Amino acid sequence: MVIRGLKGWLANLQVVSISVLMTVGCATQQDLVTVNNRVIAIEKRVARQEKTARTDRDALRSDIQSYREEQLKADEAYRIRHAELHSLMEDLREEIADLRGQIENSRYDMRRRTETLALSQEKNEQRLKALEESLRRGLDRIIQLEQYLGMEPSGKVDYAEATPPGLEKGKTKLRKTPDELYTEAKQQLDSGKYESARELFLAFLKQYPKSENADNAQFWIGEIYYREKWYEKAILEYQKVIENYPKGNKIRSALLKQGFAFFNLGDKTNARLILKELVRKYPRSNEAKIARKKLKVLE
Structure with missing residues (x-):
């Protein structure tokens, strides 16, 4: 727009100059040619400047367009990356929640298992006490029957300290080796003599705990x-x-x-x-x- 105004100004300058020269009446043909040449030179310079300005303007527009496209690509990449990070965070939150749930379930199962074992142990102790009492009454009954029949009473037996089959109190027999005692206990087990086998295994553990x-x-x-x-x-x-x-x-x-x-x-x-x-x-x-x-x- 500035260049167009300049061109118009130059044209007017040319007309005015010629008019002035003609008016004063002292202008020669050579003066007119000189003025015209100067105007033409200025027009060419303006044309070059206009071309340069147009080239610069096109280059600037191209740069602006390239920047916009790059910015759009960067924005799109940022949105994609942001979405991926958001999805990853959600997955991590869910995984953490699952792990916490598993830990809580494991704690609950272990606590329940411990309570069950404790309860079972308590019940077993009660059963053992009941069994001991039943055995004690049975032994007392045997003694009463022996007395009633006129047999020599055998006396009360301390069943808790009774000698297991295969073992002898006192020093009448030598102590059995670990292999002998274990083998005898296993034979009792294989023969279905569970009580005898149990007592022998218990004796084995008491005598040879590091075997x-x-x-x-x-x-x-x-x-x-x-x-x-x-x-x-x-x-x-x-x-x-x-x-x-x-x-x-x-x-x-x-x-x-x-x-x-x-x-x-x-x-x-x-x-x-x-x-x-x-x-x-x-x-x-x-x-x-x-x-x-x-x-x-x-x-």
Whole structure:
């Protein structure tokens, strides 16, 4: 617009100049040519300036357009990245919430399992007391019958300290070696003589607590209670294997049978919990294979 005004001004200048020269009457032909040449030169310079200005304007427009496009791309990339970060944060929040839920469930299951074991132990103690009382009454009855029949009374027997089969009080026999005592206890178990086997295994643990067969003896005590269907007591004895012999070769079997004992008591929750723990800790063991089959039944 400025250039167009300048061109108009130059044209007017040319007309005015010629008019002035003609008016004064002293202008020559050469003067007119000189003035015209100057005007033409100025017009060319203005044209060049106008072309340069137009080129600069086009370049500026192109730069502005490029900047706008780059800005749009940057804004789009920012929106995409922001959306991705928002989605990631939501996923992390959900994962944290799930982990918290799992931790709370694990705490609840462990607390319930502990309470169940404590309750079972209390019931077992009550059963043991009842059994002791029943045995005491039975022994007293035997003595009364012996007296009634005129037989020589055998006296009251302290059954809590009675000598297990295979063992002798006093020093009439030499103390058996660990292998001899363990073998005899296992033979009693295999023969179905559970009470005798249990007492022998208990004696073995008392005399040889550091023996390499100590964990086996403890496991067989739990197994005897399991076969007698005294599942509460079996659970407690299996727990001793797990706690006292964590590196022994019977810990997998103890976990498996402990889970089965809970199942037989109708406590599927603790049964499932223990069997899953077995599979998690010993996934390639034969016991884990059996546990997986049982878990399918519990699902």
